[in-house]
Amino acid sequence: MPLRIADDFGLGRKHDRVILSLMEAGRLDGTSVMVNEAIDPGDIARLKALRGAGAQVGLHLNLTQALPGHAGVWPLSRLLRPWLSSRVRSSVAASFARQTDAFIALFGSLPDYYDGHQHCHCFPGVAPLAAQLPFGPESWIRVPLPETWSGRWRNLRAGGAKGVLIMLLAARARSVFRRAGLEVNSDFSGFLRLDDPASVRHWLPRLLAAAGTDCLMMVHPGDAADEMQCTGHAPESRDCETRILLQGALN
Numbered sequence: 001m002p003l004r005i006a007d008d009f010g011l012g013r014k015h016d017r018v019i020l021s022l023m024e025a026g027r028l029d030g031t032s033v034m035v036n037e038a039i040d041p042g043d044i045a046r047l048k049a050l051r052g053a054g055a056q057v058g059l060h061l062n063l064t065q066a067l068p069g070h071a072g073v074w075p076l077s078r079l080l081r082p083w084l085s086s087r088v089r090s091s092v093a094a095s096f097a098r099q100t101d102a103f104i105a106l107f108g109s110l111p112d113y114y115d116g117h118q119h120c121h122c123f124p125g126v127a128p129l130a131a132q133l134p135f136g137p138e139s140w141i142r143v144p145l146p147e148t149w150s151g152r153w154r155n156l157r158a159g160g161a162k163g164v165l166i167m168l169l170a171a172r173a174r175s176v177f178r179r180a181g182l183e184v185n186s187d188f189s190g191f192l193r194l195d196d197p198a199s200v201r202h203w204l205p206r207l208l209a210a211a212g213t214d215c216l217m218m219v220h221p222g223d224a225a226d227e228m229q230c231t232g233h234a235p236e237s238r239d240c241e242t243r244i245l246l247q248g249a250l251n
Helices: 013-024 041-052 086-107 117-122 149-159 162-179 197-210 235-250
Strands: 003-009 030-033 056-061 113-116 187-189 215-219
Touching: 003 013, 003 056, 013 030, 013 041, 013 235, 030 113, 041 056, 041 086, 056 086, 056 117, 113 117, 117 162, 149 162, 149 187, 149 197, 197 215, 197 235
Parallel strands: 003 030, 003 215, 030 056, 056 113, 187 215
Antiparallel strands: none
């Protein structure tokens, strides 16, 4: 069974509780946290208990999603530039440091791993900054790149043309991370058209079935009724992912 990791813990309270319920049911192996001031302390306590039982809890580095108490949001088009100005680089590095400090304050230790909202940690001007984050002896950083060409083709069919850009950026970022001595996942899956619930219903079960035991499977379960949603993500798609992951618990 692949390592199933949910993005976006911290986005909204209803999303958070869906993720926690799936983890407690054994349908998720971990989640990455978008640190901010609105997360319920009771939900943090549940997540800490799950982490103590072996779940992976990472830091979802966020540069694009406005959240309570989260300073520093940039448009994707600016962050995707091959070269960032020294002012933007300094601001991004400071944001990463604040997010890491906030994670440590919440959980008492460094993250088990790092990943990025909208894969921002793999952007050309951002990856070298992500590589400078503090890592523990078993920490790792996510690379959204399937290991095999068949896996890449399957994920491109599931996720659409934007996956080509993400995979290219991921391949470059992997070299940056490895040169810095960082551990990365060996395989990856989970590209989906998150604006299209019908496509999610069709492709997520197929990606889950095809993923091997060494594959990191990215998922985005949540609650369509949560008032906090991400641009480009249909709320119903999060409901679809939740139902598909729960259905696996019933089979």
